[in-house]
Amino acid sequence: MRKVFLMFCCLFVLQAVFPQQNPDSLLPVRGLAIAAPYPDGVDRFVRFIDEELAPRKVNTLILRVDYNYQYTSHPELAEDNALSEADVKNIVAVCKQHNISIIPQINLLGHQSWAGSLGKLLQVYPEFDETPHVKMPEDYKWPNEDGLYCKSYCPLHPEVHKVVFALVDEITRVFEADAFHAGMDEVFYIGDEKCPRCGGRDKAxxxxxxxxxxxxxxxxxxxRLWMWGDRLIDGKTTGIGMWEASMNNTHGAVDLIPKDVxxxxxxxxxxxxTAVYFAMKGFDVVTCPWRREEVAVKQLSQMLDYRAHSTSEMKSRFRGMVHTIWTGADNFLDLYYGKKENKDEQGDQADCFKVLFDEINKLGSPGSARGPKS
Structure with missing residues (x-):
C-alpha cells in the first residue's frame, strides 16, 4: 500500500507542477527500447507502432537487433529466420510516418553470451573471446566459480572491429538511422589477467x-553513439552495487570518453x-525504467524536475525517458494486449510502460518534431 500511495503522490505532483505543457519541451526524448521482432511478427509490430506508440507520443525507438538481420557484409553472423531488408523497411516506413526516430542496437563488448549459450559473434569467431579458458556450462547457475554472467569480446583483438563495424554500418544504413546503440552494459569480463592483449591493463x-x-x-x-551508463558509475562508493553500477573499476572511464555520447x-x-551525475560530467542523459510502476513515475518526476530547475547549461543535458523491455517483442505484445498473464511478482513491464506514457501524455500534446539526434 505504501508504494501505491507514493506513486499517487508522484502523479499528483506531476499534474500540479507540469499541467498541460508541450512534452517536446518538457521531454525531448520519449522512447521505448525493445527487441526487434522476428519476420513473422513484423506486421503485428508495425500495427503496434501505428496504433499504440504513435498515439502515446513515443518519438524514439531503440531496437535490439543484434544478429536478427540478414547481414550481407557477414552473412555467417545472421541468425536463422532473421529479418530481411524488406522487413526492416516496413518498420522504417511506419516510424517515418509518425516521426519516430529508430536507433538500432547491437550489443558490443559485453553480452556475447547468455546463460549456457554463446552468441553468434563468439560462435563464429571464437578467437575474439576475452576469456576462452572459461567454458560454457551445460547447467548455468549464478553465482558461479568463474564469475560468468555474459562473455565479452576482447577489445584489443586486432580483427574484431573490422567485423563488428561492418555490422554497425550495415544496420544503421538499412534502418536509415543517425544514431546507434552499442549496449556496453553489465561488462564483467574485461582486462582478464589471462588475456595476452588485455592482461594487466587498467580496466577503465x-x-x-x-x-x-x-x-x-x-x-x-x-x-551518434548511445550506450547504457551502468559501467560508468562507481558501485562501491554509491552503494548501487555490481549490476546497475561497476564493481570492477570501469567507472573511471566516465572521465575518459567523449562528451557527445x-x-x-x-x-x-x-x-x-544518477542522471544528475552524468549531466554534471557533461553528458546528455535519458532515464530508463523497466517494470516497477512507482519507480518509473518517480523517475519521470525527477527528470521533469531536473529540467525545470537546472541551469541552462545543465537543463539541455536532461533529455527525457526511455522505457526498457526485456523480453521478446512478440511476448511483450502478448502481455501488452492481455493475451498472456504477467507472472512476475516484481512488476509488469507492459503495465509499467502504459503507466509511464499515460503520465507523459497528461503533460500535453507534442509538436511535430522528429525524435532528436542530440
Missing part, C-alpha cells in the same frame, strides 16, 4: 578505449538520481 582505460573507438567510427558518418541511465529497483 580499456573500457573507455572501446567506447571511444566505437564513437569515433560512428562520427565518421555523422552518427548519449547515456541511457537505467535503474530498476529504485529511482537513483
Amino acid at each position: 582505460e580499456l573500457y573507455a578505449g572501446e567506447v571511444t573507438r566505437i564513437r569515433d567510427h560512428l562520427a565518421e558518418t555523422g552518427k 548519449m547515456i541511457c541511465d537505467w535503474h530498476y529497483e529504485r529511482a537513483d538520481p
